[in-house]
Amino acid sequence: MIDLEPFHKIAVLAAKRGGRILKEGLRQEITVSYKGALDIVTNIDTRSEKAIVALISRHFPDHRIMAEEGSGRKGRSPYQWIIDPLDGTTNFSHRFPFFCVSIALEVKGRVRLGVIYDPVRRELFTAEKGKGAFLNGSPIQTSSVKELYKSLLVTGFSYDIQTDPKNTFDHFINFTLNAQAVRRTGSAALDLCYVAAGRFDGFWETKLRPWDTAAGSLILCEAGGRITDFSGKPYSIYGDEILGTNRKIHKEMVQILNKKNT
Ligand code: IPD
Ligand code: CA
Ligand code: CA
Numbered sequence: 001m002i003d004l005e006p007f008h009k010i011a012v013l014a015a016k017r018g019g020r021i022l023k024e025g026l027r028q029e030i031t032v033s034y035k036g037a038l039d040i041v042t043n044i045d046t047r048s049e050k051a052i053v054a055l056i057s058r059h060f061p062d063h064r065i066m067a068e069e070g071s072g073r074k075g076r077s078p079y080q081w082i083i084d085p086l087d088g089t090t091n092f093s094h095r096f097p098f099f100c101v102s103i104a105l106e107v108k109g110r111v112r113l114g115v116i117y118d119p120v121r122r123e124l125f126t127a128e129k130g131k132g133a134f135l136n137g138s139p140i141q142t143s144s145v146k147e148l149y150k151s152l153l154v155t156g157f158s159y160d161i162q163t164d165p166k167n168t169f170d171h172f173i174n175f176t177l178n179a180q181a182v183r184r185t186g187s188a189a190l191d192l193c194y195v196a197a198g199r200f201d202g203f204w205e206t207k208l209r210p211w212d213t214a215a216g217s218l219i220l221c222e223a224g225g226r227i228t229d230f231s232g233k234p235y236s237i238y239g240d241e242i243l244g245t246n247r248k249i250h251k252e253m254v255q256i257l258n259k260k261n262t
Contacts, residue, residue, distance in 0.1 A: 011115040018048040018101035019119030039159040049085035068211045080106040084211035088187035102189040104214030114215030125193040133223035142225045142246035143198035151201035158207035192216025196223035202245040210237040230257040
């Protein structure tokens with residue numbers, strides 16, 4: 001087994017550095033550019049990404065980097081960092097304080113380390129493969145809720161929601177009718193951490209990208225949760241569907257996701 005400690009330390013430093021930039025950015029001018037009709041990037045996303053990538057590159061110059069806003073690096077290293085410098089950009093651009101930095105490390109194609117930092121609440125979620133999940137250093141675990149009707153669920157919508165006829169409104173309706181309640185927070189990375197910490201019981205979404213889910217999916221698995229696609233098959237951060245739960249309501253959620261509305 002590789003010792004992840006040196007990588008873990010730098011990932012935490014980088015997440016906190018990015019987080020500081022986001023928190024300061026809330027009080028500064030935010031400029032918005034459009035990547036698509038709804039998909040935006042701000043000057044602060046870019047600033048955070050540059051700082052994170054610079055720090056990681058200084059310590060691990062050979063490692064590959066996949067970063068949402070494009071300052072990544074290809075190569076042959078078995079190590080790849082997967083970075084979302086600001087998850088929750090739409091929230092951030094409205095100064096709605098729910099967003100985070102997400103950093104994961106893949107080794108030979110497997111996510112081994114995940115670090116997510118919410119600078120507003122100063123909450124640091126971390127996990128190393130096989131070693132459990134932590135919030136500010138204390139172990140966390142998923143909730144004990146066993147029935148869907150008692151569950152608090154969370155989801156998000158992809159940026160092409162207004163144009164894709166296969167949007168996920170049916171799922172939203174079905175879960176709203178079968179769970180205790182459904183929320184939409186605007187940060188998939190924090191959604192996964194909140195399921196890991198037992199604050200939500202289940203999360204589903206489509207069309208997320210590796211930087212949205214790499215760190216959060218490891219944190220959730222390490223907290224005792226279960227992650228699959230919508231049919232219950234193994235999850236990949238490169239896949240199209242994610243269902244992450246406290247394990248206990250997983251089957252019921254798969255059933256709802258496969259329900260055909262007439
Ligand atoms: C988005 C957030 C949101 C999810 C979107 C993501 P971004 O990431 O995670 O919760 O619903 O699908 O793209 O653009 O804020 O980094
Ligand atoms: Ca994201
Ligand atoms: Ca982002």
